[in-house]
Amino acid sequence: MTFNSVLDNVNIYEAGKPIELVVRDYGIDPKDIIKLASNENPYGTSPKVIKALQKKSSSAFVYPDDSMYELKEALAKRFRVEDKNVIIGAGSDQIIEFCVHAKCTKKSKVLMAKTTFAMYEIYAKQTSATILKTPSDQHNLDEFRKIYEKEGADIIFLCLPNNPMGECLDAKDVYKFLDEIDKDTLVVLDGAYQEYASYKDSAKKIDVKKVIKKYPNVIYLGTFSKAYALGGLRVGYGIANINIIQNLYKLRPPFNVTTLSLEAGKIALQDEKFVQKCIKKNFKEMKRYEKYCVNNSLKFIPSYTNFITIYTGKAISKEIAQKLLELGIIVRDMTGYGQNAIRITIGTKEQNKKVFKSLDKLLNLKKQ
Incomplete structure (x- = not known):
């Protein structure tokens, strides 16, 4: 059977290994497995959300409200915009897909950082668009400008902060860059980790209302999968x-987000205290990782997210990731991004303690 030839050049996105697969492959007890590969919130979902879902589950047989009015209203209030300025997707990556297919043809060009969220490129290649990447792994707006001035672009992706590297541009620099972009170029500001970045440094916070009012060619994306701990419900x-x-x-299919997902998103927005508590714990534990790296001469990227990218030095990151997996610790190997590094979601205190102890042994950082 033959398929659309454009698929020959499209890579399959590799998600982090699920706990169930590690249990089957290595016979490890599920309670002894730590999943730190997909940047989920290790503190779980808000108790208020769990309670609301239990109550709402009885209506699972009914199609969801396709207007998504309540969640759109809640988001509009949060960002001080109107509900007509909001679209809901099955994760923010579905909105990325909409953006690409709305703008791109085989003659289009899509500009992004060299190392950034893989789905930008995957969706763009589905349209046969030309992919333009900056030379640097991390976001460098001077490089974006140089390429844009020479090549132009139908879409520009800025990941703020950047997954999988962890760095984040200052908002004022982003605004200055947007001033220079032609209004027919769609600029996607991916704020999947903005809650973390703005907590750590207010200079990173994107003023969504200001952006969409001033720049008619910009869309801001957010998700409930990270700080709001709703990754399993897929809502962005x-x-x-x-x-x-x-x-x-x-481009949006009908009923693309479930009833429970819509309810969870709405209630999650109401429990900001829970979210801020989780983020505070995240950066407290992040400092432990930074200290660990400094004490052991390991290079890392200062992160504005809920993960940290650590270079493994002379050790091969793919091998380290595999050995950690065999110990029941799931992390993300960065070999596929051209980096001899591992990306580790910041876990709980006890989870991180186990990671440090395992790395000590695998990297021969301390005497056995």
């Missing part, structure tokens, strides 16, 4: 001017 959103939202709606 995009915020932009009405023209962009209306065109994206032409």
